[in-house]
Amino acid sequence: MRRCVFAVAVLLLPVAGRFAASAEPMLGQPPLGLKPLTIPADNPLTADKVELGKQLYFDKRLSRDDTISCASCHDPKKGWSNGEAFATGVRGQVGGRSAPTIINAAYSDMQFWDGRALALEGQALGPIQNPIEMDMSLDEVVAKLNKLDGYRAAFRKVFNTDVTSEGIAKAIASFERTVLSGDAPYDRFKAGDKTALSEQAQRGMKVFFGKGQCSSCHTGHSFSDFSFHNVGVGMEKEKPDPGRFEVTKVLGDKGGFKTATLREISRTAPYMHDGRFKTLPEVVDYYDKGGFNNPQLDESIFALKLTTQEKADLVAFLTEGLTSTSYPDIAPPKLP
């Protein structure tokens, strides 16, 4: 069978200024240094939906015993993580990986450390249903929220339905899409303000993009390629966490975990997918030594031979350069 299409040669259009990948309205422009967001066509970003998503995000009633909300493990006061090595859910149950920050997760096509969920909408319902996190079935949480007039009214207004699991996912995703960090000293320096970074941070920036090899993975406006790499962490264990391999079953993905954003890194300790390092100097030391060798170790991980000064400079860049004064310190809203 022949399929007829009208094929048009690729056009070269001059690119001027920013573009929105979606025609849907956005809630303002992203902070300096960040790219415009891609908003899913089936989940336009609206103020009412973001507000609803914020309420859901901070509401512990989404968990079985009313003790855990999204914010419990992704707390704005703790860099949108939880300050602990691992996430803790209902009944004090402790997970096996750290709670990744929400900051700039809007730019990641795949969510969780292993990328098992697509987009924020695909992620939002996961922890609710996880027995060691919030431990609710979707039917249970929908029924629970539908008993609350305030939520029913809000869902009616935003989605023209009662509370639904799809609506919960879309609302939480919309809220998370507004948790952005840019406009850091690095961004202002890059935009032309040569006083925005101290001399030490400037030296550290040079290490970051050069000898330190950091930008192999921590690349782009969010300082993450949002891809998966085996950096050796945890591979010394007898039974290492398989990471991305669990999802793809591709050998090369063994021990691969998603690159964390470095935006607001000074606020998101401890570090790595298992929260093993309490401080950034520890992280830098680990990479400087070339990680833990294993067959799937990323090519970009090797002994860097940084000097003591270079390591200090690098930490200065990460802390001073990537910490924003417009950090999204969002307060919990009044709940229905």
Add this chain to the structure above:
Amino acid sequence: MNRTLTSICFAVAAGWCLAAFAQEAKVETVVGGLSNPCGVAVQPETGHVFVADSAAGRVVRVVDGKLEEVITGFPKDVFGKGPFYDIGPLGLVFLDKNTLVVGDGGFKDGEEYIRVYTVPDAGKPALDFDKDAKSKSGPLAAAEGVVGEGNLYGLAATKTAIYVTCNGDDTKGWVAKVDVTGSKLGNLERFIPTKEQVEVDGPVGITISERGEIVVGQFGENNKPHDSLLTFYSAKTGMKILNLQTNLYDITGVAYSPKTKLLYATDFAWMAETEGGLFRLDSDPQNAATSLKTVKIAALDKPTAMAFAPDGTLYITIVGPKKVDENAPKEGKLVKIAPGL
């Protein structure tokens, strides 16, 4: 008047606004028995097809449906973290009928060259990769704060330069350049840090548009779906002109049809092998500045490179099924699609 960025709209291909047909293309095997073939070029005048039979450490030509060694002895390296692929010579491009340029892939990053050969006529003894090279340019060695570059995958030539996609330095993703003056080649130099401009890894496929822009297919991360890009760069400045999302997995080759001027790409699809194949890249009128539309022309098992013959025949190298056993039969192939694309 600022003519640069405001109102100019121009087509890359002369096929602009022409109606074309997407056909379920018939793929014919030209020759099998190849080991991870990674480069293909059509010799001017003779029409002989040359293939970088990468894991076999040689460059071969196809004569009457049979393989004939042209250059042998290239060393091998390993690419990937599982599956693992042996690789040797990679990119191929002819500067004229007798002058073939080959990109290294079998050495360590920072120790690789592009090598220039005067290819013997068909039936003559093969050349040695090292001692019979007419000249070589490179390497892109490590220096203070810069890692060595390597895996010289894709080659594209104009009258004044050869452009080379590289895959060693993951912080920059270089397209390197060699100036060509007559028959004299300059040094291999880092030219376009693609990753700094598009924030995605791995320039691999490369060609030159009719207007002279450098057109690069960005492979992206092999464990991340749909992140391949098609990017147009100024050959003069190396600056990005246009960057398009393709929704493909891992672009390995790009080429314009000499007949229709339409643009095609091969997608290796590392993490989703059944998704790989040959695609036509069409403009997306509603998002012309940000993305393009792809039309799948043929399903292929891990295609690695492509080259059109002047008559419009398209030649593609494919790796084929991956065998764990090193003694397994060589599954690589050269395939072709008849003129009409």
